[in-house]
Amino acid sequence: MIEVKNINHTFLLGKKQKETALHVLKNISFSVEEGDILAITGKSGSGKSTLLNIIGGFMKPTEGSVMINETNVTNFNEGEFANFRLDNIGFIFQNFQLIPSMTAFENVELPLVFKGIPEKERKEWTTQTLAKVGLSDYHHHYPSELSGGQQQRVSIARTLVIKPPIILADEPTGSLDSETEQEILQLLRSLNKEMNITFLIITHDEEVARIASKKIHMLDGVVVKEEINS
Numbered sequence: 001m002i003e004v005k006n007i008n009h010t011f012l013l014g015k016k017q018k019e020t021a022l023h024v025l026k027n028i029s030f031s032v033e034e035g036d037i038l039a040i041t042g043k044s045g046s047g048k049s050t051l052l053n054i055i056g057g058f059m060k061p062t063e064g065s066v067m068i069n070e071t072n073v074t075n076f077n078e079g080e081f082a083n084f085r086l087d088n089i090g091f092i093f094q095n096f097q098l099i100p101s102m103t104a105f106e107n108v109e110l111p112l113v114f115k116g117i118p119e120k121e122r123k124e125w126t127t128q129t130l131a132k133v134g135l136s137d138y139h140h141h142y143p144s145e146l147s148g149g150q151q152q153r154v155s156i157a158r159t160l161v162i163k164p165p166i167i168l169a170d171e172p173t174g175s176l177d178s179e180t181e182q183e184i185l186q187l188l189r190s191l192n193k194e195m196n197i198t199f200l201i202i203t204h205d206e207e208v209a210r211i212a213s214k215k216i217h218m219l220d221g222v223v224v225k226e227e228i229n230s
């Protein structure tokens with residue numbers, strides 16, 4: 001369902017962008033099936049975030065393509081990708097990226113406002129989604145009034161509310177203690193099972209890689225190992 005084909009990416013650095021070419025992704029190809037949890041591991045600087053940014057449409061690769069359900073999304077312009085993302089791809093970040101001046105409820109409701117969903121449905125879906133992540137009692141709390149794990153649950157709910165078939169996560173448990181990490185991993189795994197959401201998760205962490213059905217390991221811009229977890 002997601003096919004990454006021969007991706008190369010080079011950053012041009014320096015004056016007139018000509019001085020140094022940094023070849024950070026080298027001929028990357030792999031595929032992810034619907035319902036997979038793919039863990040992308042590799043040390044800092046190996047190209048993981050660049051790869052996820054390309055799959056999520058925030059960056060165009062220098063070469064190669066990403067096919068999502070047989071659509072070549074690398075051909076999309078910014079506006080087309082933004083529309084595609086609203087229906088198809090959710091994001092979870094290490095630092096949650098919640099809007100501090102909005103309550104948990106308002107943060108989760110926001111993507112539905114962007115999608116133009118009428119208010120009654122918005123309120124219903126937001127309430128249901130907050131219940132799904134175990135935050136029914138926290139509608140009116142601001143991010144600063146929530147623990148790290150609760151903030152990550154709000155950010156997961158904000159992503160889930162649009163019912164995306166795919167979620168891209170960049171170190172989703174990177175700023176959580178190990179107990180909270182386990183709770184969040186359990187939540188991600190149950191969403192994967194119950195809603196058949198496909199996850200691509202960047203991680204340094206073996207605990208996260210353990211819930212994966214497939215792993216790729218990157219080194220200096222190259223996929224050096226690909227494993228299927230039985």
Ligand SMILES: Nc1ncnc2c1ncn2[C@@H]1O[C@H](COP(=O)(O)OP(=O)(O)OP(=O)(O)O)[C@@H](O)[C@H]1O
Nearest residue numbers: 011013022024042043044045046047048049050051
């Ligand atoms: N916008 C940019 N301009 C120039 N170089 C960049 C840019 N973004 C990333 N890089 C370089 O590309 C390489 C890969 O970076 P990337 O962030 O993809 O690695 P990573 O594996 O995600 O690292 P980390 O685990 O630290 O987040 C690094 O050498 C980085 O310095």
